[in-house]
Amino acid sequence: xxxxxxxxxxxRIMVVDDVPEILTLLTSMLGRxxxxxxxxxxxxxxxxxxxxxxxxLILLDILMPEMDGFQVCTHLQNNxxxxxxxxxxxxxxxxxxNKVRAFRLGGVDYITKPFHFEELEARVWTQIRLHMLKAxxxxxxxxxxxxxxxxEAQQSTIFALAKLAEYxxxxxxxxxxxxxxxCRLLAEYLRDTxxxxxxxxxxxxxxxxxxxxxxxIGKVAIPDGILLKPGKLTSEEFAIIxxxxxxxxxxxQDVFNNYCSNVFIGMGIEIALYHHERWDGRGxxxxxxxxxxxxxxxxxxxxxCYDALRADRCYRKGFPHQQVKTMLLxxxxxxxxxxxxxxxxxxxxxxxxxxxxxx
Numbered sequence: 001x002x003x004x005x006x007x008x009x010x011x012r013i014m015v016v017d018d019v020p021e022i023l024t025l026l027t028s029m030l031g032r033x034x035x036x037x038x039x040x041x042x043x044x045x046x047x048x049x050x051x052x053x054x055x056x057l058i059l060l061d062i063l064m065p066e067m068d069g070f071q072v073c074t075h076l077q078n079n080x081x082x083x084x085x086x087x088x089x090x091x092x093x094x095x096x097x098n099k100v101r102a103f104r105l106g107g108v109d110y111i112t113k114p115f116h117f118e119e120l121e122a123r124v125w126t127q128i129r130l131h132m133l134k135a136x137x138x139x140x141x142x143x144x145x146x147x148x149x150x151x152e153a154q155q156s157t158i159f160a161l162a163k164l165a166e167y168x169x170x171x172x173x174x175x176x177x178x179x180x181x182x183c184r185l186l187a188e189y190l191r192d193t194x195x196x197x198x199x200x201x202x203x204x205x206x207x208x209x210x211x212x213x214x215x216x217i218g219k220v221a222i223p224d225g226i227l228l229k230p231g232k233l234t235s236e237e238f239a240i241i242x243x244x245x246x247x248x249x250x251x252x253q254d255v256f257n258n259y260c261s262n263v264f265i266g267m268g269i270e271i272a273l274y275h276h277e278r279w280d281g282r283g284x285x286x287x288x289x290x291x292x293x294x295x296x297x298x299x300x301x302x303x304x305c306y307d308a309l310r311a312d313r314c315y316r317k318g319f320p321h322q323q324v325k326t327m328l329l330x331x332x333x334x335x336x337x338x339x340x341x342x343x344x345x346x347x348x349x350x351x352x353x354x355x356x357x358x359x
Contacts, residue, residue, distance in 0.1 A: 011056040011128045012036045016046040016072065017090070018064045026059065029117050030124070043067030047075055050082055057128050059120075060107075062091040062098065070105055077106045084134075086127040090115065096236055099223055103243075110223055126220060130251070137259040162213035175307055176213040178358045182303035184209040185350055189343040196295065196339060207264050208296050214268035215275045215300055218248025230314050246285050248272035270294040275301050280334045290337075298337040302328065302344055305336075310355050321352045 013035045015026045023039040030037045038055060040046040044067055046058070058076070062069035069089060076082045088109040089102045099110050108130075109123050162176055187205035190196050219227060222244055226237045233241065252269045259265065274297035277283035279290055309324040319327075325348055332341035344351065 010034075010036065011132070012038060012053070013124065013128075014038045014040060014046060014050060014055040014058045016040045016043065016058060016064075016069070017061040018042060019061075022061075030121070033121055035124075043069070043072040043075075046072055050076070050085070051079070054082055054085055056085070056131055057124060058085055058087045059090055059124070060087050062089055062093060062102070070101065073102075073105045073107060084131070086131050088123060088127060090120075094225075096240070100240065103221055108221060112225075130220070134255050134258070137255050137262075162217055174358045175311065178307050178354055179215070179300075179303050180209050180212045181354045181358070182306065182351060183212040183299050185347050185354075186299045186303065186340060186343050189347055190295075190299070190339065193346075194339050194343065200295070203263070204296075207267050208271075208299060210264040211267035211271055211296065212300055212303070214248065214252060214265075215271045215304060216244065216248065217251055217268075217272055218244035218246065220251075221247045228314075242276075242284050245273050245276055267296050270296045271300045273297070275304060277301070278335045279337050283335075293337075295337075298340050302336050302340045306344070306351060307355070321348070321355070 013030055015023055015030070015037060017023050017026075018041055020041065023041060027037045027039050038049060040049055043064055046060075050058070060069045060072060069091070073087050073089075076085060076087065083106070086108040087106060088111060089107045090111050090113060091098065091102075092113045093099075094112045102110050108127050111120055111123060184205050187200070187208045191200040191202075191204060222241060226233065226240055229237070249269050249272050252265055252272055256262065256265045256269060271294075273285070274288065274293055277286065277288045277293045277297060278301075279293070279298070281287050281289035283293075306324055306328060309327060310318045310321065312318045325345075328336065328344060329341060332338045
């Protein structure tokens with residue numbers, strides 16, 4: 001179903017590098033993967049070619065004479081016709097300052113040279129699919145009947161894209177599959193038995209089931225060296241990690257602006273943006289307090305934390321259910337919504353079953 005909607009095989013990729021050998025290598029390798037590749041050896045040439053026939057993605061070197069990659073990206077962002085083309089920076093510069101600058105200028109990813117082609121191809125594929133999804137949703141402008149007919153395919157596509165982001169972290173496994181089950185259980189319980197029942201619409205549990213996998217979609221913009229670092233992050237690295245809710249929210253907002261009838265994308269924005277907020281106001285990115293945090297994000301916070309603590313990581317084994325239960329309940333009223341924690345307590349056997357079945 002995903003392949004029927006979005007297939008990147010015919011996508012045009014522009015490769016910009018002043019080193020002929022790199023241009024030849026990338027042109028050959030990407031060509032063998034089915035892409036149409038346009039090679040440019042300077043920033044000025046790249047801008048002219050892009051203006052004439054915009055590509056679906058640009059692989060952009062930074063260190064080039066006359067016009068470097070940062071300047072090229074700035075020109076692209078200032079051109080209404082070209083600003084939405086995803087730019088993946090490729091560079092031998094491996095310092096945090098240049099990576100942060102690349103993302104601030106509008107880059108969607110950053111690959112350090114020398115690169116492994118399989119990794120580069122995976123990142124190219126991810127960004128092209130995201131780009132084509134946004135373009136597809138913006139262009140469709142379907143009536144309600146057609147929207148309903150496409151609903152299942154869209155949900156599958158969004159989940160597939162969320163999985164692409166998750167695959168960068170090998171430890172996560174079936175995290176998305178488990179989390180969406182937890183979220184639906186919590187939403188159904190809260191709708192039927194809690195003080196929130198009167199304000200929860202009938203389709204809330206189904207919507208959160210489809211929206212919850214989008215919570216970490218913003219991590220596509222986090223460099224691997226930070227995302228997969230086994231040791232403790234520096235304050236600068238953690239500051240970059242903390243940007244992923246905003247990045248994810250902005251990605252999804254771009255889609256929602258052109259497809260505003262899609263309710264699960266709308267809830268996906270809430271979840272992506274606010275699932276790291278805390279009940280006591282000490283979360284991020286906005287420091288929201290209590291019920292100012294959307295209920296979907298409060299549910300996601302409990303589900304995500306439970307799964308993260310239960311799952312194995314490269315630096316530790318997952319904690320047993322009873323220990324995680326104690327940890328969550330100790331944070332009730334500080335980190336987590338007390339009502340959601342009570343729902344978790346009522347459903348703990350189901351949570352444990354899901355963890356065992358979907359490991």
